Amino acid sequence: MKKSKLYIFALLFIIIPKTSFGLIEVDITRGNLNPLPIAVSPLFIESKSVKEFQNLLKKENIGEDISSVVENNLKSSGLFNPLKKEAFLQKPDIAHLKPRFEDWSLIKAQALITGEVKYENEKLRVEFRLWDVLAGKEMMALAFTTVPDNWRRVGHIITDKVYQRLTGEKGYFDTRIIYVSEEGPKTNRIKKLAIMDQDGYNTKYLTLGNELVLTPRFNPTNQMVTYLSYFKNLPRVYLLDIETGVQEVVGDFPGMTFAPRFSPDGKKIIMSFAKDGNSDIYTMDLENRIVEKITNHPSIDTSPSFSPDGKYICFNSDRSGYQQIYVMKSDGSKVKRISFGKGLYGTPVWSPRGDLIAFTKLHKGKFYIGVMRVDGSGERLLTENYYQEAPSWSPNGRVLIFYRETKSDSEGKGFSAKLWSIDLTGYNERLVDTKTDASDPSWSSLLSE
Amino acid sequence: MKLNKIFKNILFVVLAGIFLSACATKKVSNQMQGDVYTGKDTVEYLASGVPDRVFFATNESVLTTASRETLRKQAAWLRKNSKVNVVLEGHADERGTREYNLALGERRANAAKDYLMTYGISGNRISVISYGKERPVDSGSNPLAWSKNRRSVTVKAN
Secondary structure, eight states: OHHHHHHHHHHHHHHHHHHTTTOOOOOTTSOSSSOEEEEEOOOBOOHHHHHHHHHHHOOSOHHHHHHHHHHHHHHHTTSEEEOOGGGOOSOHHHHHHSOOHHHHHHTTOSEEEEEEEEEETTEEEEEEEEEETTTTEEEEEEEEEEOGGGHHHHHHHHHHHHHHHHHSSOOOOSOEEEEEEEESOGGGOEEEEEEEETTSOSOEESSOSSSOEEEEEEOTTSSEEEEEEOGGGOOEEEEEETTTOOEEEOSOOSSOEEEEEEOTTSSEEEEEEEETTEEEEEEEETTTOOEEEOOOOSSOEEEEEEOTTSSEEEEEEOTTSSOEEEEEETTSOSOEEOOOSSSEEEEEEEOTTSSEEEEEEEETTEEEEEEEETTSOSOEEEEEESEEEEEEEOTTSSEEEEEEEOOOOTTSTTOOEEEEEEETTSOOOEEEOOSSEEEEEEEOOOTTO | OHHHHHHHHHHHHHSOHHHHHHHHHHHHHSSEETTEEOOOTTOOEEETTEESEEEOOTTOOOOOHHHHHHHHHHHHHHHHSTTOOEEEEEEOOSSSOHHHHHHHHHHHHHHHHHHHHHTTOOGGGEEEEEEETSSOSOOOOSHHHHHHHSEEEEEEOO
16 A cells, blocks of 8 residues: 555656756645745836825835735745745846846745736736746736736736636635634624735624624525524525625525525525434525425435535535435435544535535534545545534635634633634644634635636 | 542542543533533523523434433423524534534534424424634633534514
């Protein structure tokens, strides 16, 4: 077993340099053992545009600000090591025209990002290039325009393009996180729906905190959110249009509905409905409002999540006596238990790549975030803690975001709830900064797709 | 300490090993049997002698002997006060995933509802709501606090 693994590893090493024609590549299947040294030269900005952006955005130098966004993103991925700007020898405008590769290799940069930002016809126009310093070649050049207010997104889009060029996989930086913002004492927490950019900026609150709200999830186009609200003390699944703020209850169920998610085509909501002490899984078609009962079992069936092709559903059930993970066809047939390890399993969520299911596991008083293949094999625990749950996948299936709670003393002091992210490799665990305590994160798909 | 030891020794003669450990726990906290809360700290009263809540073991919705006794008192009081409707609020502790705990809270409140109904209270007078782990009564992170939070509380609705 061990021998064959080693063999595959060696093979990869030989093949990659051959197929990549000597240009740099970043291997994302291993941890952050050796992040790629990259120089992000501040985007050049000519003096006329400087003044325009100063008036418009109250930013001294938008070129530097955008490159900081890129740097932070690259660093947070764990795959790149952005170098200190003080060491840069070449000026941004000259570097963007033709980098002096010796200068950049002198400071150990292997890749270089240069660019220029302009104010043009009331728009922000950006142009950037990615260079392979060692090979002395341009790897990519791209230009696009947007409204000036979108300047942070410009940084995210640049990062996505660079990430994709260097790793061969789509990025996840031009995305948002929806989550539950938490404040107040544990016995009477005030919870609001909040949305922010993936890097923690541009936080907006979508509800006022008058009623308890839980488990928000995006639809595939990121315009709608489904979540649980205790409006008028009736816990029901709701649908919220982010742009208009219009909310509506989903279906007409005579009891609690909860644990909602969208189907991959966005046409249905799948959720649990609890009645007389029994929770089963239902779907509702948002167009024709037809409700279908998917599971029919006197146990708790909850936390359903569709496979990306919509053909299967993974869910959480205690039909064996304890919480375990099951997979079934989307019509509810062929139910099969897939979790067999020691402990309790919850919150299964299907990877956007289709090959893995992420979950929460409770074993001997510890909580784990882990992944397993969709047949239940290859279980891998990524992180262990006092309390953590509810992983959500980045749209490229490389990173998981979840929430973690700390232990409190007998007076409730010491309690906190925070968002964390971890790479699928189990490396690069990071606190995701939020303005308040936070839980129940859900990652959007790429906004610029 | 010494008394405790003597007590243990006497018990050892009388009871099987399993019961011994349960009773020893009870002796220490005096508020839990197994992991079910038996104390009075958080309990409120619908009327004199009618406790408002029942407690559950971890991951369980089975009513204990003490819970059934409490619910029989509630049923008797509800029969006498036939105009009163109630809401049963089901809760879970913080050591479980949020969505499962919502279902578990609902299951616990319904276990209490079913018992009240077998003692003659019409289902029309009882509504059920689950708060999962969202509304703990004790904010501590310890087994005693968790045992107080695994509960179904009967609240007057009118």
